[in-house]
Amino acid sequence: MTNLLFVCTGNTCRSPMAEYLMRELCQKQGLQGISVLSAGTSAFSGDDISFYSREELRSRGIDASAHRSRCITQELLQQADYVITMTEAQKHFLQSYCQAEKLLSMRDILGEDIADPYGRDEESYARCAEQIEKGLKLFIEKYLQKEVKKMRIPIASDHAAFAAKAKVIEFLKAEGYEPVDMGCYSEESVHYPEYGAKVAEAVSSGECEKGILLCGTGIGMSLVANKFPGVRATLCHNAFTAQACREHNDSNVLVMGARVLTEEQILEITKIWLETEFAGGRHSERLAMISAIEEKFSKK
Numbered sequence: 001m002t003n004l005l006f007v008c009t010g011n012t013c014r015s016p017m018a019e020y021l022m023r024e025l026c027q028k029q030g031l032q033g034i035s036v037l038s039a040g041t042s043a044f045s046g047d048d049i050s051f052y053s054r055e056e057l058r059s060r061g062i063d064a065s066a067h068r069s070r071c072i073t074q075e076l077l078q079q080a081d082y083v084i085t086m087t088e089a090q091k092h093f094l095q096s097y098c099q100a101e102k103l104l105s106m107r108d109i110l111g112e113d114i115a116d117p118y119g120r121d122e123e124s125y126a127r128c129a130e131q132i133e134k135g136l137k138l139f140i141e142k143y144l145q146k147e148v149k150k151m152r153i154p155i156a157s158d159h160a161a162f163a164a165k166a167k168v169i170e171f172l173k174a175e176g177y178e179p180v181d182m183g184c185y186s187e188e189s190v191h192y193p194e195y196g197a198k199v200a201e202a203v204s205s206g207e208c209e210k211g212i213l214l215c216g217t218g219i220g221m222s223l224v225a226n227k228f229p230g231v232r233a234t235l236c237h238n239a240f241t242a243q244a245c246r247e248h249n250d251s252n253v254l255v256m257g258a259r260v261l262t263e264e265q266i267l268e269i270t271k272i273w274l275e276t277e278f279a280g281g282r283h284s285e286r287l288a289m290i291s292a293i294e295e296k297f298s299k300k
């Protein structure tokens with residue numbers, strides 16, 4: 001686990017934006033094993049995130065309403081592998097409390113401080129978020145990518161979806177994932193259960209967190225994958241089903257039909273499915289019911 005701690009002064013504007021934007025970037029880029037927190041050098045504990053920071057994040061589809069400010073502590077500094085301050089002055093302030101090797105400022109990363117938008121207009125917060133996002137992307141490239149694992153995604157298809165699979169693999173690579181092609185390897189007719197089983201097994205065994213399957217309709221692959229314990233394979237037709245199956249069903253295998261969808265639809269569904277988090281809550285209880293059924297009726 002790599003622990004990141006973003007620091008500003010009050011922990012209500014800049015550092016919470018950095019915290020939530022960073023989580024989103026890790027999710028989008030399939031970076032695993034990163035824990036992100038933020039704190040302020042002179043924060044009051046328990047304040048809400050500032051209105052414009054929250055709205056700026058909301059406009060990017062990120063809900064930061066649960067954020068409560070916290071003041072920096074020795075413990076937080078110790079636990080962090082990287083402490084990233086918004087300004088050079090904040091870095092200097094922390095220098096006597098924190099090992100130099102892990103202390104960085106946005107100026108070190110981006111070449112400029114992130115100025116405090118507090119009390120300014122909406123536009124200033126939007127500019128601040130953009131600047132932070134740029135800094136975070138550079139930080140990932142320069143410091144993080146060497147040490148974190150990209151999410152490995154096993155993917156397979158039969159002959160009917162061979163071309164579509166190639167497009168999804170290309171897309172996954174461009175998005176920073178590490179696709180593992182489990183066949184088939186040409187348009188010559190094959191049996192889909194053989195290939196569906198490879199991906200489903202990788203997910204069922206816990207070797208991989210998520211997998212992707214394609215066949216002509218997506219139906220055969222769904223039937224195969226859902227025979228494996230712990231697999232929740234979901235056949236998706238559009239953006240809505242891609243989002244709902246992650247939020248409600250915690251889908252761990254995405255299935256699509258290459259004879260049903262266009263290439264554009266397939267990539268749109270894949271993107272949404274990868275970037276949507278499970279909502280938990282009442283849905284967890286329902287998933288536990290599915291697991292109980294699986295347990296009860298599986299032949300030992």
Ligand code: RB5
Nearest residue numbers: 160215216217218219220
């Ligand atoms: C192959 O012709 C087709 O049956 C297969 O791709 C899939 O649609 C099965 O459900």
